[in-house]
Amino acid sequence: MRRPQQPTTAPDPESEGALRASPTPPRLNYLRPLTAFLLLASLLAVGAVLYRAQRSLSIDSFRAAARAGSVGAASEGFENDTFPSSSGSKDKLLHGLLAAGFDEQSCLSRYHSALSWKESPHLPSPYLLEKLRNYEALHKKCGPNTELYKKSVEQLKSGHGSQSTECKYVVWVSYSGLGNRILSIASSFLYALLTNKVLLIDRGSDMDDLFCEPFPESSWLLPLDFPITKFGTFDIKTPESYGNMLKNKAISYSVDGTSPQSQPAYIYLHLSHDYGDRDKLFFCEDDQKFLRNVPWLLLRSNNYFVPSLFLIPAYEEELRQLFPEADTVFHHLGRYLFHPTNSVWGLITRYYQSYLAKADERVGIQIRVFEADTGPFQYVLDQILACSQKEKVLPDVSGQETVVSTPNVKSKAVLLTSLNNGYFEKIRNMYWEQPTATGEIISVHQPSHEGYQQTGKQMHNMKALAEMYLLSLTDVLVTSAWSTFGYVAQGLGGLQPWILYKPDNQTAPDPPCRRAMSIEPCFHAPPFYDCKAKKGIDTGALVPHVRHCEDMSWGLKLVNQA
Template identity: 55%
Template structure:
């Protein structure tokens, strides 16, 4: 049975009493023995009153999960503050998803470190002190307008500029936030119209949105030809990484970091330790990227000790930070809840299948469909449909069917239709299972500049994160977001697997992949270096041949 169905009002009252009792017993060291007696009694007492809302086994499973006892003996974190990641200083009604999401997802077995929790609280205090509308922010704005560094400022800023689709935007914001944490900078995000009312504010008592009266207006001009681009300034010797001890008058008030996959060798020098020491002194940094560059920060010596304290498990960086930062607005959460309760809530298991076909690497429909089915059947993710029956199928027991809900996300409906028809037309090898196939939307083409499209895309990422088993497409940032939010190790559909290769492989962790890493070793000055061979905690990604991924 799935371990994440939402508790109704009656169950919520039961659980409150159970948790209160458990807390008292835990202090006396008698939790395990006594609760083993208490839970069955509570379940037997209240099941008759709640049967009209959910099956008995689903209720028992919900009760078991709420206690934190995992099916494998490990205690998953299912509390609404996510082990301390989230601040309790929020009004729940302002952002329903912030504290409700944990009720729908599998419990995470990765608790954040205490140092990360403390670091986040310190960052929130810094953001509240330096955020838009404060006296310190206004002072820094005057410096930005003059484009002259007037000395060390109490507040320094990192401004995010959107690039490409929602998945890429999430990747880049997570990376930027990690950089801000390491450098005591305040992260501000430019929210274009297509992202309006998409996400909740992640920091209490302040905002991360660039204000409407911000002196910089033409964010679209920050690209490879921007005059204040770090790589160009470095190439033209306007600035130098040796300026880390220069006078403030020699430094500009802002620099643009051009970090998409199509950046230059000069731009990539930003990831070197010497560059970090110089750039840190610039009050305003603007950046644009479509990459998850967090792994490269682990290569900077001065960050290594702090990163080890923040993330003792390196493979949890994306998982922790994406859950901390990204909470769908009430508008998006409404889409999620309506769909979930209409189609998925009664399923015993949810299988998410995320399909993305890239225009530059087209894959024929039948080829991709066969790959999906080979993966799903060979890895026992879905039951096998029989093409014909040798004898008439006997009726299954009325209360003995296990329902698998398959949630398909793709820009068109063809994969959903074929999977649905397959499981409708043919009987299953497993007689006690039924498969229901759903797809929330089929937009036909990506329209990142349209808010309505982005609302649906984010809602589907969140719905996929509710999966018990997740199948994703190689190199898809859409899939990365779902696996990070859900704490899931997905099965990845490989790009055009060769004969004899599996249709899919299991990801080693929930961590995302850096698709286009630099091949320059900052310490030796060598080019064409395979950084996956340089340190033990970086390896090649399962889905991108030249990509880099954090490993423990």
């Protein structure tokens, strides 16, 4: 969604530190010399050390470290950028989701993030793992600089398509806010998996600064000498778009997908929010039969179009096998594809260790306000507090002046993300000025307040990615309606957030929020078309696992079948 945002001239902030006065926790490094001893020591001693270590590492990364087989080594991994290479490969590979054999140092997040997220209750299916390994082999065979790639590019230059090329490609064109980009890449990748095509991504201004390569021994970046250079300007009017080619009868095909006339060398798939009815035929079975054979598809989308792929009969069975739990598509594909580069991983780990690791619980609050004015707005603050207190995400403040200190009080660290720092200031002050009704100690942190969206600026996008990841590392999440930024965090973290309803008329909605039905993102611009009957239909009422979204009545999202 695009909304105008005004720049602010607010100076750069630094987040507030934790408010609670806790004793300096023992650094886990001190435990390392003890590790050998601990192997021989009694279970009781191990238990005691585990308890102490818990004070200095996040509970979850600690648990993951313990699973990986070495507490000392795991702490080293998180703190010193070295990683245990010994046991625990099952966990660091996310139950086989990630391929082994990458150089760990060149992309620390690839295997480290697996150890920092909470253990996911969702396992990837054996069929998904097989499909990913096959895809990796295909990508290696057809990827940039291979003979087959060069051959396909030659054919593209010749201007004629042919059904015989061994490698066929989906080129993802960079466009839109970072959340949208991540979701449309994941959708394009699933489409490539389903059609045995190879995904290449246009690096835009910074995709290679943000993400590591996801596929072994190859690159997913579209080579800079790719012969089509004008795709950055493609839009709904582009004559090479699928919709316009159909309209102008530049292409035609029979029911089996074969074309009587010579095929174009490439087709542009305009799958943005503003796409037309003919562009939407992409989601019809017959059109898919034809598009499968086109050697080069250039795809531009700002949407998570996965739910509508589930409504194409030809892909139904395969998708069921790939994702027996339908609501885990982005969770698995997101964790498979998006590994922040070492610079971004540094932003994530330094912040996490400084402000979040020591708390007993971490709460993420993601605030995205879709107003022309920058705010902060009182009604948004009211809504955040109403939701988090009603749903017991955060405690009420009792208003009593006396501070009762008990030794075992629980601490919660709130990670707040927003372009504006007004909400952070108010919530932090509230918990500073008054004690909580429960006695819990609340610290509030906001990594950045960038003021307005600055797509194209390198550090801005690095911070945005770091914040999405940090949110995914929390235990409880509150997100804003309509925000792809929040969808990415919830999907990566496997968190079912509390979604703040979109305010109407500058008023806090009542109820302020609701629990998400699933961890999946919402497809904001789905087609409502029955391809067989050739008439409109409610695509949110066709199958139990594709439903309308909680935060957008016309959107579609995957849920687990009841």
